[in-house]
Amino acid sequence: xxxxxxxxxxxxxxxxxxxxxxxxxxxxxxxxxxxxxxxxxxxxxxxxxxxxxxxxxxxxxxxxxxxxxxxxxxxxxxxxxxxxxxxxxxxxxxxxxxxxxxxxxxxxxxxxxxxxxxxxxxxxxxxxxxxxxxxxxxxxxxxxxxxxxxxxxxxxxxxxxxxxxxxxxxxxxxxxxxxxxxxxxxxxxxxxxxxxxxxxxxxxxxxxxxxxxxxxxxxxxxxxxxxxxxxxxxxxxxxxxxxxxxxxxxxxxxxxxxxxxxxxxxxxxxxxxxxxxxxxxxxxxxxxxxxxxxxxxxxxxxxxxxxxxxxxxxxxxxxxxxxxxxxxxxxxxxxxxxxxxxxxxxxxxxxxxxxxxxxxxxxxxxxxxxxxxxxxxxxxxxxxxxxxxxxxxxxxxxxxxxxxxxxxxxxxxxxxxxxxxxxxxxxxxxxxxxxxxxxxxxxxxxxxxxxxxxxxxxxxxxxxxxxxxxxxxxxxxxxxxxxxxxxxxxxxxxxxxxxxxxxxxxxxxxxxxxxxxxxx
Numbered sequence: 201x202x203x204x205x206x207x208x209x210x211x212x213x214x215x216x217x218x219x220x221x222x223x224x225x226x227x228x229x230x231x232x233x234x235x236x237x238x239x240x241x242x243x244x245x246x247x248x249x250x251x252x253x254x255x256x257x258x259x260x261x262x263x264x265x266x267x268x269x270x271x272x273x274x275x276x277x278x279x280x281x282x283x284x285x286x287x288x289x290x291x292x293x294x295x296x297x298x299x300x301x302x303x304x305x306x307x308x309x310x311x312x313x314x315x316x317x318x319x320x321x322x323x324x325x326x327x328x329x330x331x332x333x334x335x336x337x338x339x340x341x342x343x344x345x346x347x348x349x350x351x352x353x354x355x356x357x358x359x360x361x362x363x364x365x366x367x368x369x370x371x372x373x374x375x376x377x378x379x380x381x382x383x384x385x386x387x388x389x390x391x392x393x394x395x396x397x398x399x400x401x402x403x404x405x406x407x408x409x410x411x412x413x414x415x416x417x418x419x420x421x422x423x424x425x426x427x428x429x430x431x432x433x434x435x436x437x438x439x440x441x442x443x444x445x446x447x448x449x450x451x452x453x454x455x456x457x458x459x460x461x462x463x464x465x466x467x468x469x470x471x472x473x474x475x476x477x478x479x480x481x482x483x484x485x486x487x488x489x490x491x492x493x494x495x496x497x498x499x500x501x502x503x504x505x506x507x508x509x510x511x512x513x514x515x516x517x518x519x520x521x522x523x524x525x526x527x528x529x530x531x532x533x534x535x536x537x538x539x540x541x542x543x544x545x546x547x548x549x550x551x552x553x554x555x556x557x558x559x560x561x562x563x564x565x566x567x568x569x570x571x572x573x574x575x576x577x578x579x580x581x582x583x584x585x586x587x588x589x590x591x592x593x594x595x596x597x598x599x600x601x602x603x604x605x606x607x608x609x610x611x612x613x614x615x616x617x618x619x620x621x622x623x624x625x626x627x628x629x630x631x632x633x634x635x636x637x638x639x640x641x642x643x644x645x646x647x648x649x650x651x652x653x654x655x656x657x658x659x660x661x662x663x664x665x666x667x668x669x670x671x672x673x674x675x676x677x678x679x680x681x682x683x684x685x686x687x688x689x690x691x692x693x694x695x696x697x698x699x700x701x702x703x704x705x706x707x708x709x710x711x712x713x714x715x716x717x718x719x720x
Contacts, residue, residue, distance in 0.1 A: 206680035208672050211283045214687040218276045219657070222692040225269030225701075227649050230344060230391055231398020232262040233337035237330075239422075254418050256321075257712060258402065259333075261705060266537060268701045272694065283683065287664050287674035292434050294360050294371045295350050298378070299440060302346035309339035344394075345387050345666045352383030352594055354665050355656075356451045362576055364553045364569055369668075382447050386656075389440040392433045393649055396611060400638075400645040403618055405709055410630065415712060420629065423638075424622050430693075431615035438608060442503065448659075449504040449512070452666060454590065455659035458597040460500060462634030464491045465514035465522075471499025472602070477595055483515050483588055513593070519587045534578075536587035543582025546575035574695020580668040592661040600654040605647035614641055 236259045241252035277299060280288050288295070316332035317326060323333075353359075359376030360369045371377060403426045406419035456462075461477050462469065475493030501510035513522065521535035534542065549571035556564035578683045584590055618638070621628045628634060660666060664674040 201659065207678055207683055208675055210687055211675050211678075212671060214683060214690060215276075215279055217687065217691055217694065218272060218279060220653070221698065222269065222272035222276050223650065223653055224646065224698065225272060225392070226344065227263050227394035227397040228265050228401060229262065229269050229393030230340050231396070231429065231433070232258060232265065232401070233340045234395060235398055235402055235425060236262055237333045237337045237371060238425055238429070240330050240333050244326050246337045250418070254422060257418070258422070259317065261405075263314075263605060264701055264704050264708070266314065268697055271697065275690070282361070283676050283678065284664070284674050285676040289368055290669055291357075291360070291369045291665060294353065294357075294369055294377060297371060297374065298346040298349040298353075303341050305346075310343060311337055312673055313339060319654070322441070341391050348387045348390055349378055349383045352380060352386045353377055354663075355386075355660060356380055356382040356447075357665050362572070362579075364550060364565075364572055364573070365557065366628040367550065367554070382444075382451060385440055385443040385447055389437060389444050389652075392437040392440060393652065395429050395433030396437055397645045397649055399426045399428075399433060399589055399615065400611065400641050402426025403430065404638045404640075404642040408709065409637040409712065411632060411635040411639070414714065423618060423629075425614050427618040427622060430611070431619060432606065434612050434615055441608070446504050452519050452660060453513055454515065455592065455597070456504070457513065457518060457592045458592045458659050459601040459655060461489050461594060461598045462500075462512065462514040463516050465512050465517040467501070467511045467643055468498040468508050469500040469510075469512040470495035470497055471503060474602070474606075475598075477598055479595070481594075483519055483591060515591055519590070536581070536584075536590055539578040539581040540584055542575045542578035543580060543583075543584075546572055547582045549575065552692040577667065577675060580663065580665070580670055580673070583670050583673045584662070589662060593658050597655055600651045600658065603649040604648055604655060607644055609650070611641070611645060611648065683713065 205235040236255060239251060239258060243249075243255055268707050279294075313335040315334040316329065317336050320329050320332060357369075358380050359371060359373035361372045362368075377383075403423050406426065407420040409415045409419040446454070446461075455467075460469075460472055461475065463481065463483065472490070473494045473496055475495075476491045478488055478491050481487050481489050498508040500512055502508050504510065504512065516522075519536045521533040521538065549568045553565055553568035553572060556562075556568055581590070614637070621634060662670040662672070664671050
């Protein structure tokens with residue numbers, strides 16, 4: 201058992217490591233692709249060759265980042281087969297479909313047109329080159345779409361049926377998988393947050409050029425483009441973030457409770473603006489969940505339902521199966537203890553089906569199938585050791601969520617400030633303090649982006665597939681030492697890759713601070 205737990209922990213750590221490194225590159229790729237396409241559009245429409253040089257400058261930074269994103273993304277997909285083979289078998293027919301589409305359509309689309317984008321200058325017409333740049337940007341977003349469809353399905357498994365003869369889930373409705381409400385919100389939220397990140401990146405790098413008093417005009421116009429993309433992105437990101445919270449409240453109420461550190465639900469629940477959790481708090485122990493908090497009265501109920509009277513269940517409520525009606529009457533659904541028992545019934549029915557199948561007993565197979573279907577919604581709970589095992593790491597989920605929200609608010613103010621200064625106060629744009637605000641905002645936007653993914657993925661623990669397959673049942677049969685070894689190998693490789701990317705980018709930006717980038 202100890203070996204199994206170590207394998208689970210190290211497999212989770214390795215996948216988290218790969219995913220977080222990968223997400224350092226992806227949002228910048230998504231956002232920069234759009235910004236480069238917009239800049240080239242200005243060049244084609246105006247005929248101003250200065251815009252061609254500016255476009256090439258940002259396109260090179262895009263290319264450096266794009267290469268690193270591809271490398272980490274490929275490793276991430278291979279890990280499903282190496283470290284999570286039980287998961288891949290259990291839902292491979294469903295999860296593999298969007299990944300296959302991503303590889304066949306989006307990735308090949310990117311690979312084809314990115315070559316024209318980089319090497320087609322003066323070899324194809326301006327119109328064809330511009331179309332290639334826009335198609336590269338579209339391909340990057342389509343690639344994100346199918347990856348996020350796959351991820352959203354793990355959060356909200358729909359469009360499938362369990363086939364006991366194969367002992368795996370099979371897809372029953374592709375369109376339900378592709379267009380479930382979670383995937384739509386997740387796609388737009390992730391892509392738009394890429395616009396925000398790239399907007400900050402462009403403003404920050406341009407601020408450095410202004411600080412060094414090089415390429416001043418190119419930096420000024422780049423700031424305007426980056427700030428507009430970032431400002432539109434942050435407004436839409438806040439909107440889609442609200443939509444994501446609504447979906448989480450419907451399909452992952454335990455995640456929502458962890459995001460807010462909410463243990464005891466009620467009607468008209470406050471929204472925590474800033475807070476410090478009680479580190480000793482455990483489910484059902486009666487202690488206060490918060491040591492300190494500044495709350496928005498009834499804000500959580502209002503956010504997820506549009507009313508101030510909505511009952512929001514807390515962690516203790518969900519464990520007990522407790523809810524409340526619109527009239528204030530307490531009602532009970534299945535508690536987590538009952539769901540664990542139901543899950544064990546489903547697993548026992550599957551074993552009975554397997555025995556009957558081998559014996560050719562069709563009557564017993566039919567009875568086992570009926571029993572399995574009646575309890576399959578709780579199948580994954582049968583792997584849990586206790587009701588409390590279904591509670592995610594509350595502190596990590598809570599603090600990640602609130603860091604994301606607070607930094608999101610900061611970024612909205614940041615873009616408003618940059619746009620105001622860019623259009624109304626050219627003299628202020630020369631101030632060194634503003635340059636440093638732009639430069640220092642670069643790491644902050646990445647922290648915000650990473651915090652969002654930590655919230656999404658840690659908040660659904662212990663589930664690989666919500667309610668159907670926990671992580672301890674999804675892993676491969678590997679020695680813990682092997683996973684530990686590859687973790688450190690990947691950590692070293694990814695760190696070197698990131699260091700190389702930063703070094704190459706800094707050298708390229710430094711060179712731009714000594715030469716005229718508009719002369720290309």
